[in-house]
Amino acid sequence: MFNNESTTSPRTLIGQLPNWIIWAIIALALIGFTDSAFLLAKRLSGTPIPCFITSGCDEVSKSPLSVLFGVPLSLWGVVFYLGIGFLTLLYIDTKNLLVAKLIPLATTAGFLSSCYFIYVQKFLIGAFCVYCLLSALVSTLLFLLGIVVWKKLKTTA
Amino acid sequence: MDTQKRMIVWLSAALVVGIAAIGAYQVATNGPTELPRKDGTMNLPLDETDQTKGSKTPKVTFVEYSDFQCPACGAYHPLLEAVFAEYKDKISFTYRHFPLPQHQNALAAAYAAEAAGNQGKFWEMADMLFKNQSEWSEVSKPETFFEGYATKLGLDISKYKVDVMSDATKARVERSKKSGELSAIDHTPTFFINGKMAENPRSKEELTALIEYAIAQGTKESEQVK
Known part of the structure; x- marks a missing residue:
């Protein structure tokens, strides 16, 4: 445990990481979670999804491509964002650097998945779902924060 | 910690x-359980509860979503009537209510027309309402004007008074309005020719051309109105 280190660190640090990064990750994870939960609830209730800015939310969300290993992508999203939030909280709690190192790994996986989903929407379905794009944006921001986390860990290690 | x-x-x-x-x-x-259509098709198929006149076996169905208080609708009225008189053996003409919220008396006017419709005088009442639009549009109690029109049309006034307030009348207008919303209407009047949204014609010639084109397209499309 690194509790001793954190007591000697400046106040703006949580463990090895700046405060703002931790909170930004948590906020983004919450946005992503809510977004995915909304899509999941829409899927479970079978009601249509009102689209704005883009068109084709229904087309995308009801596409057979929106299921991975028999599980809807929205549920994967819920699990992913919950996981990111959980890891971050676990880090706040334990200050365990191993946990912190998992964050960039997870956000990279999320980012790559999002890139693939954008590709699917653009080239395989031909329609964009604004809630999916929001999720892609959130996971991209998380990925960027993940890079910062990774660099911080590297320089302080 | x-x-x-x-x-x-x-x-x-x-x-x-x-x-x-x-x-x-x-x-x-x-x-919502259903979303407005964005492909320009009409949401609700025509049925016997709609106010429809003209050919019983139309080659073309013409539907107008309109508001009795809307000045543009009033301006279109004589044009539509003239063209319809010409084509009444070939096409059907349906009026659907789309009273706009900013028109304070539009809803009452729609009820008046439906109540007159119960006595077979929907189109006559619609004509009265459009022709005298300026008279009742801004008054606080338009009902007195509408009753006057009903009297002029020779309606049974006691029945009219009951019908104009009835839930059935309100439900018919609401159904019409809802179908307009689900057809993604954003202006009045909006026209649907064979169930497809049409650009508002700017002249009698344009309207005639639209109808002629639809007739030429054949009767096939009129069956696709869904």
């Missing part, structure tokens, strides 16, 4: 996640 602090962190996180999940679920399930 001491145990108490850790408890607070995890519990508040669980609480926030729970609230977000419930919120997302509420928003997701309270949404």
Whole structure:
């Protein structure tokens, strides 16, 4: 445990990481979670999804491509964002650097998945779902924060 | 962190996640069960509850979503009547209510027309309403004017008075309005020719051309109105 280190660190640090990064990750994870939960609830209730800015939310969300290993992508999203939030909280709690190192790994996986989903929407379905794009944006921001986390860990290690 | 602090962190996180999940679920399930169409097709197929005149076996169905208080609708009225008189053996003409919220007396006018329709005088009442639009549009009690028109048309006034207030009348107007919303209407009048939204014609010639074109397209499309 690194509790001793954190007591000697400046106040703006949580463990090895700046405060703002931790909170930004948590906020983004919450946005992503809510977004995915909304899509999941829409899927479970079978009601249509009102689209704005883009068109084709229904087309995308009801596409057979929106299921991975028999599980809807929205549920994967819920699990992913919950996981990111959980890891971050676990880090706040334990200050365990191993946990912190998992964050960039997870956000990279999320980012790559999002890139693939954008590709699917653009080239395989031909329609964009604004809630999916929001999720892609959130996971991209998380990925960027993940890079910062990774660099911080590297320089302080 | 001491145990108490850790408890607070995890519990508040669980609480926030729970609230977000419930919120997302509420928003997701309270949404409309049907969305406005964006492909320019009409949402509700025509049936016997609609106010339709003209050919019983039309080559072309012409539907107008209109508001008795809307000046543009009033301006279109004589044009539509003239063209319809010409084509009444070939096409059917349906009036659907789309009273706009900014027109304070439009809804009452729609009820008056439906009540007159119960006595077979829908089109006559519609004609009265459009022709005298300026008379009743801005008054606070348009009902007295509408009753005057009903009298002029020779309607049974006691029946008219009951019908104009009836739930059935209101439901018919509401059904019409709802179908307009689900057809993604954003202006009045909006026309649907064979169930497809048409550009508003700027002249009698343009309107005639639209109808002629639809007739030329054949009767096939009139069966696709769904």
